Amino acid sequence: MESAIQTVVGVFLKSAKGKENLGEKDFQNLVKSQLHNIMTDTDSKEAVKEMRKGLDENHDGKVSFEEYMTLVGYLANSLSQQRCVSEETPAEAETEEAT
Amino acid sequence: MESAIQTVVGVFLKSAKGKENLGEKDFQNLVKSQLHNIMTDTDSKEAVKEMRKGLDENHDGKVSFEEYMTLVGYLANSLSQQRCVSEETPAEAETEEAT
Incomplete structure (x- = not known):
């Protein structure tokens, strides 16, 4: 857990x-490179803006550390x-993901 | 980063x-087992309380997920x-850690 918090920081x-x-630009790059698996539209400049x-x-x-932690x-x-x-x-969720 | 957030969750x-x-008890065990390297007094029931x-x-x-994320x-x-x-x-910090 501690290393997870270190990673976020x-x-x-x-x-x-x-x-x-x-x-x-920093925020755009962060979202695109780090969060594209758990967020949608990370490629869209407009959405990230x-x-x-x-x-x-x-x-x-700008995005301060506190504002960044709100996103986290x-x-x-x-x-x-x-x-x-x-x-x-679990059963239902799997069928949902499969469709 | 995504796996770090997954770990925290x-x-x-x-x-x-x-x-x-x-x-x-859940909170006490979490703090003691997960956060003892980056927090002090994690063994003290009183301090954790x-x-x-x-x-x-x-x-x-109780500690809700939102309250837990405040701690994070x-x-x-x-x-x-x-x-x-x-x-x-860096130089000063190392000497501080060494003392």
């Missing part, structure tokens, strides 16, 4: 390249719900 | 043993600050 620090926040705006609570056009929280939340559903109805 | 689900929230109370926003005596956010934040300091002053 490391991805931000690497993407921010020493800056305190992620700029537009909308997501960034949604996270950008202080409207400075959303993703974790959706993953936890997916896993709860797949654990409750 | 998996630790919660495993510790909650199918329940929606972590009870006192105080931490749980601090996270327990709705005061139901705190830990990520403190790790990111530690790494920024160690990257800025």
